[in-house]
Amino acid sequence: MKIMLNKVEKKFVIEELKKYKNPEASVVESLKFVQKRLRWISLDVMNEISRIISVPVSKIESIATFYNHIFRKPVGKNIVKYCDGVVCYINGYKKIKNVISKHLKIKPGQTTKDNKFTLIPICCLGNCNNSPTIMINENLFSNVNITSSIDILERIK
Amino acid sequence: MNNYFHKNEETHPLTWRINNYKESVSIGEYENKRGYLALKFALKNLSPNEVISIVKDSKLKGRGGGGFLTGEKWNLIPKKKNSCEDIYLLCNADEMEPGTYKDRFLMERLPHLLLEGIILSAYAIQASFSYIFLREEYYLSKTLLEKSILEAKKKKYIGKNILNSGFNLEIFIHTGAGRYICGEETALINSLEGKRPNPRTKPPFPSQSGLWNKPTCVNNVETLSNIPAIILNGSKWYKNISKNDDTGTKLMGFSGKVKKPGIWELPFGIKAREILEDYAGGMKDGYYLKAWLPGGSGTGILTESYLDISMDFKSVYLAGSRLGTGISIAIDNEINIVSLLFNIETFFARESCGWCTPCREGLPWSLKILQDLKNKIGKPGDIEMLEKICKNLDVGKTFCAFAPGAVSPLYNAIKYFREEFENGIDFNGPNIKNKIFGIQSNNLNSI
Numbered sequence: 143m144k145i146m147l148n149k150v151e152k153k154f155v156i157e158e159l160k161k162y163k164n165p166e167a168s169v170v171e172s173l174k175f176v177q178k179r180l181r182w183i184s185l186d187v188m189n190e191i192s193r194i195i196s197v198p199v200s201k202i203e204s205i206a207t208f209y210n211h212i213f214r215k216p217v218g219k220n221i222v223k224y225c226d227g228v229v230c231y232i233n234g235y236k237k238i239k240n241v242i243s244k245h246l247k248i249k250p251g252q253t254t255k256d257n258k259f260t261l262i263p264i265c266c267l268g269n270c271n272n273s274p275t276i277m278i279n280e281n282l283f284s285n286v287n288i289t290s291s292i293d294i295l296e297r298i299k
Numbered sequence: 300m301n302n303y304f305h306k307n308e309e310t311h312p313l314t315w316r317i318n319n320y321k322e323s324v325s326i327g328e329y330e331n332k333r334g335y336l337a338l339k340f341a342l343k344n345l346s347p348n349e350v351i352s353i354v355k356d357s358k359l360k361g362r363g364g365g366g367f368l369t370g371e372k373w374n375l376i377p378k379k380k381n382s383c384e385d386i387y388l389l390c391n392a393d394e395m396e397p398g399t400y401k402d403r404f405l406m407e408r409l410p411h412l413l414l415e416g417i418i419l420s421a422y423a424i425q426a427s428f429s430y431i432f433l434r435e436e437y438y439l440s441k442t443l444l445e446k447s448i449l450e451a452k453k454k455k456y457i458g459k460n461i462l463n464s465g466f467n468l469e470i471f472i473h474t475g476a477g478r479y480i481c482g483e484e485t486a487l488i489n490s491l492e493g494k495r496p497n498p499r500t501k502p503p504f505p506s507q508s509g510l511w512n513k514p515t516c517v518n519n520v521e522t523l524s525n526i527p528a529i530i531l532n533g534s535k536w537y538k539n540i541s542k543n544d545d546t547g548t549k550l551m552g553f554s555g556k557v558k559k560p561g562i563w564e565l566p567f568g569i570k571a572r573e574i575l576e577d578y579a580g581g582m583k584d585g586y587y588l589k590a591w592l593p594g595g596s597g598t599g600i601l602t603e604s605y606l607d608i609s610m611d612f613k614s615v616y617l618a619g620s621r622l623g624t625g626i627s628i629a630i631d632n633e634i635n636i637v638s639l640l641f642n643i644e645t646f647f648a649r650e651s652c653g654w655c656t657p658c659r660e661g662l663p664w665s666l667k668i669l670q671d672l673k674n675k676i677g678k679p680g681d682i683e684m685l686e687k688i689c690k691n692l693d694v695g696k697t698f699c700a701f702a703p704g705a706v707s708p709l710y711n712a713i714k715y716f717r718e719e720f721e722n723g724i725d726f727n728g729p730n731i732k733n734k735i736f737g738i739q740s741n742n743l744n745s746i
Contacts, residue, residue: 161471163511166493170476174435204495208652209476211435227397228596229554229628231642265479265646266397266596267436270554270628271561280438 144186151176155194165195169205173212182213210264218253218260220298222246223277227266233273239263241288242276245295259295306564308333310540312528313521313548314564317408323443326450329411335456337527338415341422342464350423350530357534358546359526362401363391363482363519364594364623365700366612375506376514379425387515388426389491390417390523392433392440393475393482396595397646399624401550402520404562406433406440409524410447414470416523418456419530421468424516429470432487435477444472479650483699484517485509486652497654498699521550542568545611553579555629556586562626565610571627572606579629586631590715594623596643597704599711600630619711621704636716637723640709641669647705655698661688662705672723682720686713 147155154175158168172191173183180187183206185199192199206212224230224239243249246259253260269275272284276291283294306315316324316332329335341350355370379386390413394402405413413431421429433441448470451457459467473491475481481490485499488510509515525547529537538546545567551574552562558580565574571593575581582588588603593610599620601608608618615622630639648662665688671677689710692702713720 162493164492167491169493170490171474174474174476205493208495209478211477226642227646228592228639228643229398231639232555232628232630232634264436265395265477265650266399268394268400268403268434270398270400270626271552273554273560277436282439 145180145184147176147187147190148179151179152194155191159195165197166201166205168195169197169202170209170212173202173206177212181219182216216253216257218257220259220278222259222261222295223264223267224250224261225265225267225269225273225275225277226263227270227273229266229270230274235274237288238274238276238286238291242291242295245292259298308528308532309536310566311548311564312532312537312540313405313412313524313550314409316412321408323407324409324411326411326447326454329409333531334411334527335415335454337530338418338422338456339462341419341530342462342466345530347423347425350419353534354423354526354529357529357537359522359529359537360545360612361519362521362525362549362624364396364597364621366622369518369522372506372516372518373420373424375504376424376516377507385428385511385513386424386426387510387513388417388421388424388429389484389487389510389515389517390429390431390520391482391484391487391517392431392437392520393479393487394434394437394520395479395482395650396597396624397643398554398592398628399595399626400554401552401562401624401626403437403440404550405520405524406437407443410440410443411451412524412527413444413520414447414451414457416526417470418451418461418468419526420516420518420523422466424514426516427467427469429468430491430510431470431472432481432491433472433474435474441472441474448472478652479646480652480699480701483701486699487517488515495652497652498701500698541566541611543609543611544613549610549625551610551625551627553627553629555591556583556631557581557629558583567611568609570607571610574610574627575606575629582629582631586633588629589632589634590630590636590712592628592630592708593620594625594627596628596646596708597621598623599707600636600715601711602715619714621707635673636712636719637669637672640712641666641673643708644669644705647701651701651705655702657692657697658702658705661692661702664688665706665709672720675723675725676728677720677724678728679724679726681724682713682717685709685720689713 155172158171188202250261267275276283308315351373359369360366480486481496483498486496490496505515548564551565554560563578590600593615608614612622644666648666651658653659668681689706692706694703
């Protein structure tokens with residue numbers, strides 16, 4: 143079945159177009175907006191955006207594949223990101239990553255069977271004075287350790 | 300001693316307004332503490348050229364890592380001939396360098412200081428549009444900045460005919476989607492235009508032809524946050540608050556296994572040891588300092604013996620590194636340098652935009668060698684190959700400054716900790732590499 147944009151999303155894509163001098167400039171924001179609901183960007187979505195804003199789908203794809211936060215495969219309901227920046231490396235992010243990975247029974251880049259969690263690495267989150275850091279969706283968790291990171295995951299529905 | 304909460308306007312132009320309860324300074328609080336006064340003064344009494352000449356005279360250097368004189372950069376923007384002409388001011392808030400968190404600190408604690416800086420700078424170069432290119436993961440900064448822009452609009456600091464001066468400015472927030480290269484000024488412009496964010500060829504420089512082929516100026520968050528104090532207190536004062544040639548103050552800090560990791564506003568010329576010991580409280584018990592990165596992971600690694608260098612652009616450069624973002628990272632005795640470099644180069648290899656060959660091919664290559672050395676299965680000649688990669692990715696060999704930044708910690712690490720690299724070599728293992736340096740490098744039949 144084709145995954146299509148809903149009315150709100152279509153309106154957003156059209157409105158976004160007005161904010162910039164060229165239609166390509168609106169692509170990232172539009173993709174991010176649509177991704178909020180669908181959780182990933184499929185070819186159908188890109189085709190539809192391409193039709194609305196009159197930008198070739200190849201151009202949209204070249205943008206979509208470049209950025210880390212545009213997902214080209216379905217992801218889980220919650221995105222768990224562990225910071226693997228140099229300071230978190232010094233402060234032992236690997237332990238945190240391993241414990242989360244074991245708890246969720248997935249490797250980085252994978253999604254749990256119940257589609258609840260996806261685990262991915264992220265570049266330094268700018269929270270080095272409170273390292274190690276993880277981010278779940280839009281929430282930042284500072285000074286996490288082996289036990290607290292599991293507690294945080296357990297609390298998320 | 301730690302004067303984190305004993306600041307005044309004279310010595311801490313950036314952070315004297317921050318409060319002890321770790322919240323963002325509201326517009327009311329900001330205005331009560333002489334906020335937007337510089338803007339009111341400049342719009343009433345100074346012409347755009349006068350603002351530029353004050354900033355030029357203050358010798359303020361870009362705080363994003365490049366260290367180019369801000370006033371000079373502004374001066375390169377052609378003077379506006381008619382009011383319909385568009386000039387853009389871009390605020391670079393795409394902070395992603397591992398180990399760096401100064402811009403986030405400023406945006407979350409003092410959003411109005413940044414906005415005042417942007418408005419003043421836009422006035423100086425006569426820009427009517429300004430975009431804050433914000434990293435996507437900085438969700439709190441986004442919320443706070445959006446709220447602050449609305450507040451400033453209500454007070455007529457942003458919008459049409461600002462404070463009845465005839466000057467118009469709109470400020471937009473544009474969030475990225477997670478790529479480190481977007482922090483490079485021309486890649487940032489491409490990203491804003493919706494193109495794949497590869498760096499652009501210079502010339503033309505952004506000051507001539509930038510965003511949508513219009514004159515564009517890109518400044519870092521910390522640079523822009525310095526402007527209000529310079530306008531209010533003058534360039535002479537600004538030059539006097541530092542301890543040496545680089546003027547003004549800089550957000551500096553230490554993270555890693557130190558007692559109190561953090562960020563402080565300090566005058567240029569302060570010794571790195573002072574920051575580590577007096578401000579960050581020294582190393583945690585049981586650890587000692589083995590090496591340090593002066594300003595983020597794209598700056599050359601230095602040993603403990605360099606801790607007494609003064610923290611300013613020239614001194615750190617002469618020590619064989621770069622001041623970069625000024626936020627230092629302490630590397631303790633438990634860290635293996637090869638593994639640390641593997642972590643740093645993984646970041647850079649992952650984030651390379653792939654536009655030019657040395658960077659696209661060289662960084663993953665260095666990563667493979669580092670992985671072998673880390674796993675103690677390196678081959679004789681591997682270290683020399685790493686050195687060669689460092690040379691081929693150095694300044695001038697690649698399209699932008701990404702690769703030189705990426706290899707500078709590696710280059711220095713080999714220089715100072717060669718033994719640790721040598722420990723990763725398995726002298727009994729097969730050595731294919733030596734054989735392929737024959738007449739025909741692709742002829743592997745003889746192996």
